Amino acid sequence: SGAEAHERERFGRLTWDYFKAFIRTERFRALSHPLTETMSALGTVVILWYGTRLVLAGGALSAEEFIVFLAFSMKLYSPVKYLGKLPAIIQPGIVASERVFEFLDAPIEVQDRDGPRTFEGVREGIVFDNVSFHYREGEPVLDGISFEAPAGSVTALVGPSGAGKTTLMDLLGRFYDTTGGRILVDGIPLQEYSMTSLRHGLGIVSQETVLFHDTVRSNIAYGLPGPISDEDLEAAARAAHAHEFVSRMPKGYDTVVGERGTQLSGGQRQRIAIARAILRDPPILVLDEATSSLDSESERLVQDAVGRLLEGRTVFVIAHRLSTIQRADRILVMEAGRVIQRGSHDDLLQEGGLYRHLHDLQFQAT
Ligand SMILES: Nc1ncnc2c1ncn2[C@@H]1O[C@H](COP(=O)(O)OP(=O)(O)O)[C@@H](O)[C@H]1O
Ligand SMILES: [Mg+2]
Structure with missing residues (x-):
């Protein structure tokens, strides 16, 4: 994270x-x-x-x-x-x-309350209710953020660097607790759920995909409690468009990544991370999209894999790609810890303002 x-x-x-x-x-x-x-x-x-x-x-x-x-x-x-x-x-x-x-x-670590609930999924939706947060007293990073993300929807967070997008998502995983307001899942405050069950139910595919100096198999199965069958592993890899390049490697899924000759490209690393997330099958998915662009073939494969990953989950995506933004059910435009614009891609383009500006900058709209 x-x-x-x-x-x-x-x-x-x-x-x-x-x-x-x-x-x-x-x-x-x-x-x-x-x-x-x-x-x-x-x-x-x-x-x-x-x-x-x-x-x-x-x-x-x-x-x-x-x-x-x-x-x-x-x-x-x-x-x-x-x-x-x-x-x-x-x-x-x-x-x-x-x-x-x-x-x-350092701030006090987040802790479970006594007799916490087990998080099992999102039935209705996730509500951010006037959420504020600071790392240091007097230096607000998030300021009164409110929105609702119905179960199964895709929410895109857009905004300049330092706006607080990553921090907002860290609150969702309870890496920190809100210093003001609440986050509710199906009407129940996040603090009521046990940390373990919450982290289990929340998948994060981030910009900096960490791969371990280990086999492709272990890298895909990383963080899963039980043993994984070869069929499940391969199915996830296929859905993530990773199977093809993995099976071309000298030892297939047993190839140790990071060794000389088996350095993975950015796009390949991302697809391994997507396979990992597909296998974990979390009800909530946080996607922190890479800012750097890939070559167009990798880009197409990654986008397609991401598309499959989004299905049937409540998704939050820190979005840098137009294709993801267009797919989102709602877009929140953040600046300096606040949501300053919200709506659909078309509405926001009409509206002008920061969204339009970011859009024009990033996508060189013609
Ligand atoms: N662990 C941290 N401790 C203190 N300040 C932080 C920490 N993480 C982020 N910040 C600050 O919080 C603000 C929001 O950062 P971040 O959530 O990473 O924004 P974004 O993801 O939109 O670029 C920035 O001013 C950043 O410097
Ligand atoms: Mg960030």
Whole structure:
């Protein structure tokens, strides 16, 4: 999901920061040790030379006083050397404490209530009732979103990047809970359903399809509780237009993807993800369409597979493709956390405004 991708990216960034800090302090540590050692050795030489001269010249310094001074100055070196090491000790501490505070600041995880219901499907529809959400207090990301998605319908979310489309869908999967308003499935608030049953009933086909370094078979069957028969697997792959290219691979469904020579194209990865979703057969489907366009043959196959995936489900699609948008029962145009336009494709084109603008930009309407 979007949240997971976001977390992954954030984790990657923090790890990189830590790595850089680590290298910096290691370099400093590696340099500072010989440096302080050399300095203290030089210091001793200077003191010995100057002190001996004073003692031998007579009067200015007695031999005993010089020995005492020498002993104390030696004692001074180790705290000074320690000071030199201080940054190397403190820096990782600062990085670590930043991470601790980030963890403490993170919103409380979504939890099941006592005796939750099991989500089994959508009979009437899903209602977003004045839904608001913020990740951080005072920075609203969604602001009073209301609409109804009848069971079996397709709702398209359209809008510029950062409008809150992915966040709205994350709320539907209860990756976060709404901070205002409610989401109801057949009149029952989402919080009443157990997380496990809800996540089970909600399929997500996202922009960044994650394939594991594993066989095509395992990648398609990923996340399913029981063993899958070859027939079911193949049927899903066929419906997703994946069977043809998979069976052309050296070991068919047993080919390990990601290995040299079996890199999959974007369109092929998407079709594997669609096969995965078809096999899971979730009553609610969230489709986060890829922004990047595929070659026209892949595009046609992906669109056709998506068409089959939509059938008989309550679908929400973050839509970038005209063909998907035209197929939607309703289009919500989002901007800065609000729904600013809604209707059918034709109505919205008539209406002008942001939809018309986005449409013209994206599809170079003639
Ligand atoms: N996990 C997160 N923590 C904090 N802010 C986030 C997070 N995810 C998204 N946002 C912010 O929420 C806003 C909406 O983002 P998003 O839902 O991804 O929009 P869209 O999918 O329409 O591009 C953006 O301003 C984004 O920076
Ligand atoms: Mg998004």
